[in-house]
Amino acid sequence: MRFANIERNGIAEIALVSEIGAVPLAALGPWLEGWNFPPATTDELLRSPAKVEEIRSAWERSEPQRDKLIIEAEKIRFLPAVLNPGKLICIGLNYKRHAEETNMPLPEKPVVFGKFSDSVAAHGSAIPYPAATRRLDYEAELAIVIGRTAANVTEEESLDYVFGYCCANDLSARDLQGQSSQWLLGKTGEGFAPLGPFIVTADEIPNPNALKIGTRVNGVTVQDSNTSDMIFSCRELIAFLSRHMTLRTGDVILTGTPEGVILGRPKEERVWLKPGDEVTIFVEGLGELTNTIGG
Numbered sequence: 176m177r178f179a180n181i182e183r184n185g186i187a188e189i190a191l192v193s194e195i196g197a198v199p200l201a202a203l204g205p206w207l208e209g210w211n212f213p214p215a216t217t218d219e220l221l222r223s224p225a226k227v228e229e230i231r232s233a234w235e236r237s238e239p240q241r242d243k244l245i246i247e248a249e250k251i252r253f254l255p256a257v258l259n260p261g262k263l264i265c266i267g268l269n270y271k272r273h274a275e276e277t278n279m280p281l282p283e284k285p286v287v288f289g290k291f292s293d294s295v296a297a298h299g300s301a302i303p304y305p306a307a308t309r310r311l312d313y314e315a316e317l318a319i320v321i322g323r324t325a326a327n328v329t330e331e332e333s334l335d336y337v338f339g340y341c342c343a344n345d346l347s348a349r350d351l352q353g354q355s356s357q358w359l360l361g362k363t364g365e366g367f368a369p370l371g372p373f374i375v376t377a378d379e380i381p382n383p384n385a386l387k388i389g390t391r392v393n394g395v396t397v398q399d400s401n402t403s404d405m406i407f408s409c410r411e412l413i414a415f416l417s418r419h420m421t422l423r424t425g426d427v428i429l430t431g432t433p434e435g436v437i438l439g440r441p442k443e444e445r446v447w448l449k450p451g452d453e454v455t456i457f458v459e460g461l462g463e464l465t466n467t468i469g470g
Contacts, residue, residue, distance in 0.1 A: 176231055177462075178339070179373035180216050180254035180297075181246075187216050187254055191234055192373045192462075196245040198237075203244075206233035217374060218258050221338055221424050224322055227376065255295040256341045256371040257320060260427040262420075263290040263368060265345060266412060267358065269431025270404045276439030285407050285415050288358050290345075290368045290429075298372035301469035304450050305364045308348035311448040311468065314432035315390040315398050315456045317383060318343035319409060320374055325422040333413035336422065339374040340383060342456045342464035343429050344390075349438050349447075369456075369466050370427065379460065383409045386459040388433055393453055400433030402458075 177192040183199070190197035200213050207213065207229065214220040220227070237244065267286035268274045274281050296302060304311065322338025345368065352361025380386070384405055390398035407415065412430060416422060437445050448454065448468050456464040 176227065176234070176376045176379070177373040178217050178220060178376070179251075179371065180256065180258055182252045182254055187258070189214060189217060189220060190246070190251070191230070193245070196247045197251050198234075198241065198244045199246070200230065203230070203233045203237055206236045216258055217256060218425055221257075221320070221322060224338065253298040253372050255297045255369070256374045257295065257425060257427055260292045260295065260425055261423050262426040263292050263294065263429070264416060264426065265290055265362065265429040266407070266431045269406050270400065270433040271406055272400065272404055272434035273432055273436065273439065274406070276434045276436075281406055285412060287416070288362065291363050294363050294366065294368040296366035296369040296466065298369065298464050299466070300366065300369070301467045302346065302366035302369070303364070303469050305348055308350055308361075308364075309447065310349040312347045312349050312437045313390050313392065313397075313448060313454050313456075314345035314347060314436055315388050315458070316343040316345050316429045316432050317386065317388060317402055317409075317458050317461075318370060319383070319413065319428040319430060321422045321424060321426040321428070322377070323424055325413060325417045328414055328417045330410045330414040333410045333417070334377065334383075336413060337377045337409075338424075339376045340380050340458075340461055341370055341374045342372070342458045342461050343427075344369045344454065344456045344464060344466065345429050345432060366466075368429070369464055371464050372462050375461050386461075388458045389456075390435065391455045391457070392448070398433055398435030400435065402430075404433055405431060
């Protein structure tokens with residue numbers, strides 16, 4: 176299933192997303208027997224995973240009347256797919272060809288850094304262009320949304336702790352990122368972690384390491400790869416991280432970006448993102464995440 180946070184009349188609510196639009200969870204009330212207080216956002220739904228099957232059943236039973244419930248795609252105002260992630264954990268240099276294009280050695284262990292949760296942004300929103308940078312870059316990423324507490328889990332069981340997946344853009348101010356050995360300054364600008372447009376539940380993505388992934392800037396494809404090029408698979412990342420920190424419901428893991436970033440090009444060919452640019456991240460099965468760069 177595809178769950179999105181949307182805003183109607185200034186209020187956040189969950190919607191189920193289809194190819195032609197979205198149905199607010201509240202509209203499924205007649206088929207959700209005994210639900211007096213349905214989850215208001217995906218953050219709440221993540222804490223009640225058992226409700227997903229009830230929602231799935233209601234969705235199927237609503238099919239004869241669904242056309243009357245759908246909000247057309249162009250009328251939807253999306254919010255971030257996870258509004259308040261507890262931890263926003265990022266992995267650097269996790270694609271072989273990306274490491275090669277940046278002339279970096281393949282890491283022996285995952286390169287881990289973080290973003291702050293208030294960096295999240297929604298599909299369709301404008302990302303403020305920071306005054307302190309002139310080297311803004313995109314990074315298409317597959318994001319893992321954790322669905323239950325994971326500590327010291329094995330690789331074999333690690334995907335059992337995943338609620339779902341979504342598109343992410345690890346926006347990076349490269350001139351700030353390089354000011355110290357820690358990348359944090361270049362990674363935590365306002366809106367530097369767009370998540371969305373929706374979360375796809377894990378049952379629909381049987382192998383997260385076999386998905387096309389890429390980026391278009393102003394309609395031109397600049398990243399075009401596959402998650403099979405990851406150095407450390409999603410299974411390995413979850414197991415590794417769970418040995419060093421407890422992963423909790425609502426934590427989000429950005430799993431790294433493939434080749435094709437601006438930083439990976441020869442210096443004379445680098446054209447950094449600028450105000451007015453439109454950036455679209457696409458991951459197979461997870462839709463497309465589009466943002467504009469604001470002034």
